[in-house]
Each structure stands twice: as C-alpha cells, then as structure tokens.
Amino acid sequence: MNIDKITQPFIKTFPGDFSGNPMQRNTPKVLFSIVDPAGFEDPKMIIFNEELSEEIGLGKFEEKDFDFLVGNNLPENVQTYSTAYAGHQFGNWAGQLGDGRAILAGEIKNESGKKTEIQWKGAGATPYSRHADGRAVLRSSVREYLMSEAMFNLGIPTTRALSLAFTGENVIRDMMYSGNPQAEKGAVVIRTAESFLRFGHFELISAQGEYKTLQDLLDFTIKNYFPEITSEGIQKYKDFFKNVSTRIADLMVEWFKVGFVHGVMNTDNMSILGLTIDYGPYSMMDEYDLNFTPNTTDLPGRRYAFGKQGQISQWNLWQLANALHPIIKDEKFLEDTLNAYGDYFWAAHDKMLCQKFGFDTLLESDEEFFTSWQALMQELQLDYTLFFNQLEKLDEENDLKLLFSDISYSFLTKEKYSKIEDFAKKYRLRLEKNRVSKEESIALMSKTNPKFILRNYLLFECIKEINSGKTEILDKLITALKNPYIEIFSEFSQKRPSNYDDIAGCSTLSCSS
Structure with missing residues (x-):
C-alpha cells in the first residue's frame, strides 16, 4: 500500500495540538490530541478490502503493510491523532466527548484527486476515552466492517471499512450491562470516509464560545x-x-x-x-x-x-x-x-x-394506502424485506397463502389471510392507475427492494464462526452484500429463525463493545 502519501489535514488547519501524555481527561479549548496507537504483539489479519484500497489510492496490499493496518511500527510521515467533540446523548447535553477509541492516521488522495480519511477503531485509549480502554471486541468490529460495506453496496451514504484484524489481546466487556463482564477477543478495524466531521465538532466549539474557530471550521x-x-x-x-x-x-x-x-x-x-x-x-x-x-x-x-x-x-x-x-x-x-x-x-x-410498490408517481390517495399497509404489516408481523420481494411475484393466479405464509412472525389465521386478500385487491386497483407497464413497474421494485439484507442473526453466526477460526459464513456474506439486489444464496432470503429470538448479541444489543 502507498502509505507514504498519507497527510494530516486537521493538524495543519486548526490550532490546539495536545501532544503531551494522552491521559484520559477533559481537554478544554482543544480540537485534537496527538496520540499513538497502543500497538499489538500478536495481531492477525481477518479480512482486507482490496477494492476499497485501490479506489482510495492506497493500492494493493503487501505483507509489509500489515503493521500499518493494526497501528504498529508506523512510518515517520504518519502523525496520529484523535479529535474532541461534544453532543446530545438520548436528548441530554453530554458535554465534551471525542474519539474515545478512534485514532486518525490522516488522509490519502487517489489519482482523481479525491481525498479519503483513514481511521483506526479499537487501537487504544485517547484523551477522550472517558476512563475506558479504547479497545474494541471482535463482535462489534465484525458488525462495523460488514454493515458499512453492506450499506455502501445498497447505495446508502456511509463510512467504509478497509481492514479487520485480531489484536491478539482479550478485552473485558459486560455486553448487556448485567454485572457479568467476560473476556472477549479484541479486534481493530480501519474505517474510511471523506470526512469524519460530526455535528458534535461544531457543538463543542460553539459551546465553548470559540466563535472565530467555529467560523474557521465552517470555512474549512x-x-x-x-x-x-x-x-x-x-x-x-x-x-x-x-x-x-x-x-x-x-x-x-x-x-x-x-x-x-x-x-x-x-x-x-x-x-x-x-x-x-x-x-x-x-x-x-x-x-x-x-x-x-x-x-x-x-x-x-x-x-x-x-x-x-x-x-x-x-x-x-x-x-x-x-x-x-x-x-x-x-x-x-x-x-x-x-x-x-x-x-x-x-x-x-x-x-x-x-x-418500493412499483408506482410510477405519487397520488393523493396514496397516503391512505400507505397507512393501511403499515397497519397490515404491524398487525400480521410481516417481514419488511420479504414482503416486498413476494409482492413482486403477485398476480391474479397467486395463492396468497403460499405467497405470504413464510414471511410472518405470527400465526396467520383465516381472518388474517382475509386482510391480506383485501390488501391485494387494493394494491391491484392502485397498480391500474400506473402509466407504465407491469414489467416497468416490477423493474422499479427490483432496483428499490433488496433481495439480501445483513440481518443480525447472520452477523451473530458469522461472529461465532470467526471466533472459532473459520470464515465460510464471512466469505458468503461478503459475496451477498456486494450484490444486494440479486438473490445469490437462497438460505439468506428467509425470515429470522425463531431460535434467534431474544438472543443477546442478536435480537437484543447494547452500546457495549
């Protein structure tokens, strides 16, 4: 990889270098702090995003690049730092926050001149860690890597993931805040974005009354x-x-x-x-x-x-x-x-x-149609993604029981099927108001409704398998998420199996990582 081209835009632009001992504490009037990644003695690569590396200008991966991916033995041109920001958390002003387990390496420019910031997540404590260790566990790192890439391929604006590696350390976490902390495998992920600037960066400077710096940040x-x-x-x-x-x-x-x-x-x-x-x-x-x-x-x-x-x-x-x-x-x-x-x-x-419904234009009556559809979905507990996938197959010859029986999370009684039939009639009548052909309508649905989504139970199984040293599910998920509007693996196109209901880390999650 072409690491020598990484530069530091933030440090060159804003005052506030805090290059002393990066102990965890408040850093008033400071926008960033120089901080080194912790370094890891026995890291191991899990996955590297070759396509993204080429796209942002880092080029092909070579074995000598692995140290950089985990924050070890960094070249002299890379000056690492973390930023301070503030924020409202669950509706309350939380004051100064910051990159508690994120450390920026800087930015890289590709051949077309596009700049991308590069950031480790889980590489050690910063002044903004709020007495935490700055590490990340495998499960949260796998989730970040895969979901950011899934969102990118769905066409949704997102940060992206460059690499994922074991750190070789164990990290202690109380996953459900239940008073039962356990050791888990540590990991570090490199994520990228055009910029990691947040609302909170502007909130912090404004709250401190640093209006000249606020205007400078806006101009930048x-x-x-x-x-x-x-x-x-x-x-x-x-x-x-x-x-x-x-x-x-x-x-x-x-x-x-x-x-x-x-x-x-x-x-x-x-x-x-x-x-x-x-x-x-x-x-x-x-x-x-x-x-x-x-x-x-x-x-x-x-x-x-x-x-x-x-x-x-x-x-x-x-x-x-x-x-x-x-x-x-x-x-x-x-x-x-x-x-x-x-x-x-x-x-x-x-x-x-x-x-999503294949309508070529919005009609005044559609508000009522959408409201009745939402009520149907909630009452019958229908799977959001699979419902639209099945709707593409709807025609006059369909047996509605066969079409919708396997996409509900509740038992579909005769009364409930009658509600599906009523909806199907409304839907067919609404389609008649389209000014496009049925084929064009289905084409519109097909490019709007994904065939694959990265469900939590799939992530749960993938994380469990990686923990055991295998990557079969990981490899299949990478293939599927790159083509979300095409069904590649039929086993991924099913509702969540009932044995995953109420499973910690699958159906129920916490902010702990």
Whole structure:
C-alpha cells in the first residue's frame, strides 16, 4: 500500500495540538490530541478490502503493510491523532466527548484527486476515552466492517471499512450491562470516509464560545466537502445548513427504504456530510414495527425507534442550528429551514414508498394506502424485506397463502389471510392507475427492494464462526452484500429463525463493545 502519501489535514488547519501524555481527561479549548496507537504483539489479519484500497489510492496490499493496518511500527510521515467533540446523548447535553477509541492516521488522495480519511477503531485509549480502554471486541468490529460495506453496496451514504484484524489481546466487556463482564477477543478495524466531521465538532466549539474557530471550521468544511456552495458571506453558512439538512433527510429516507435502524442517533453520531456513521447497536428490521429499537439502552423510551428516525434527525438538526446561530445570526432562517424539513422528508419518503410498490408517481390517495399497509404489516408481523420481494411475484393466479405464509412472525389465521386478500385487491386497483407497464413497474421494485439484507442473526453466526477460526459464513456474506439486489444464496432470503429470538448479541444489543 502507498502509505507514504498519507497527510494530516486537521493538524495543519486548526490550532490546539495536545501532544503531551494522552491521559484520559477533559481537554478544554482543544480540537485534537496527538496520540499513538497502543500497538499489538500478536495481531492477525481477518479480512482486507482490496477494492476499497485501490479506489482510495492506497493500492494493493503487501505483507509489509500489515503493521500499518493494526497501528504498529508506523512510518515517520504518519502523525496520529484523535479529535474532541461534544453532543446530545438520548436528548441530554453530554458535554465534551471525542474519539474515545478512534485514532486518525490522516488522509490519502487517489489519482482523481479525491481525498479519503483513514481511521483506526479499537487501537487504544485517547484523551477522550472517558476512563475506558479504547479497545474494541471482535463482535462489534465484525458488525462495523460488514454493515458499512453492506450499506455502501445498497447505495446508502456511509463510512467504509478497509481492514479487520485480531489484536491478539482479550478485552473485558459486560455486553448487556448485567454485572457479568467476560473476556472477549479484541479486534481493530480501519474505517474510511471523506470526512469524519460530526455535528458534535461544531457543538463543542460553539459551546465553548470559540466563535472565530467555529467560523474557521465552517470555512474549512465548506471549502473541502461542499464544493457546490459558491455563495459568500453569511449566505454561505445558510446554504451550508440547508445542504446539511437536505443530506440528513435524504439519508433518513434511505434508511427507511431498506429497514435500517441505527439504534443510537445521538448528535455526536451524526455525520456533517450525511453519512451513516458509528455502527453500534444497529439492526436491519425483520418484522415490520415502527416502534422497533434494537438498542437495550434505548428502552423503555424507544427514542431511536425505526419510525422515529425522521423526527430525531430533525431534533438533531435543531441542536446543530443552535450551535451555528452565533455565525448565521438569523433565527427566522434557521426556524424556517427546520420547519420545512418535515415537508421535504415526507415528500421524499412517500416517493420512496411509491418506488418500493412499483408506482410510477405519487397520488393523493396514496397516503391512505400507505397507512393501511403499515397497519397490515404491524398487525400480521410481516417481514419488511420479504414482503416486498413476494409482492413482486403477485398476480391474479397467486395463492396468497403460499405467497405470504413464510414471511410472518405470527400465526396467520383465516381472518388474517382475509386482510391480506383485501390488501391485494387494493394494491391491484392502485397498480391500474400506473402509466407504465407491469414489467416497468416490477423493474422499479427490483432496483428499490433488496433481495439480501445483513440481518443480525447472520452477523451473530458469522461472529461465532470467526471466533472459532473459520470464515465460510464471512466469505458468503461478503459475496451477498456486494450484490444486494440479486438473490445469490437462497438460505439468506428467509425470515429470522425463531431460535434467534431474544438472543443477546442478536435480537437484543447494547452500546457495549
């Protein structure tokens, strides 16, 4: 790999070098801290993303590159650091946070000039670890690697994963916060993104009253990551906020499209570029449930439930607006932009649902149709992904019992089948209002509804197998997630088996990693 081309944009741009002993503590008035990866004595490679490495400009992997992938014996040109940020966690101001187990190596530029930041996750403690060890366990690292790549191949903005390796260490974690800590295999993942800037970076600087630095960060962000913004003065910052709001709304619609539930949408987990970031207690939805949250820490309030993600993203944007107000200084503009967010989101959401159903345009009557569909899905506990896969096969000759019997997580009584029949009639009548052919309608559905999603039970089995030294499931999942709109392995196209219900680390997850 071409490691010598890695540079450090943050350090060259902002003041606040904190290169002393990186003990875990508050670092007021500081934007980043120089910190070295812990280093590992007996690491072992699990998987390396050759395609991504070539794409971002690092080139082909050679054995000598392995040290870099785990943060060992780094070359002199690589100056590693972690950043400070703040955030609202579960609706409450948490104050200073930061890269608690993420260490940045810098950025690489490919042949076309595109820049990509490179970051270790799980490579040791930083000043922002909040008395934690900065390590990561295998299960969380596998989940991050695979899900970020799955989202990329689904066409959803996301951070990406370059490599995954065992550290050779054991890490102590209380997975369900139940007072039962256990030793687990440690791992380190390298993730990449155009930028890892978060809402929280802007919140921290604003909360500290460092408005000149806040404006400098805004100028840096706009110049480097928002080339479409060409306005000047205050208008530039207004256009920036509008752009971020649109990106976040579009991201939420993409999550709804495939049934992704983030699980912990704190403002410090929101990318300023509108990327999916920080894959913790997430889940792809099995049975359709607007109130579903995979995160045990989110119970019983279910603040970050599937159906609330649009609402919470707007709430998070309100916090960003508060942080940027000292620069923008226009309450009415910020309020108008945020009040318009809901209209934009729902229009985009309903357009997306039209595509999932194969409708060529949105009709006024579709709101009622969508509402009745949601009620059917929840009452019958139908699998979100499989429902649309089966709907593509619906015609006048179908036996509805055969079509839908294996996609429900409840027993389908005669009464429930009659409700499916009623829906099928409504759906056929709605399709008659299309201005495109049936073939074109199905083609629209096929490119909108994935055939493969990375379900938690598959991840659970994959992690268990990697722990035992095997990679058969991992290899199959990598193949499947690269082609999510095609069915490659039929065994992956089934609802969650009942023996995985209520299994810790599968159906129930926590923020512990």
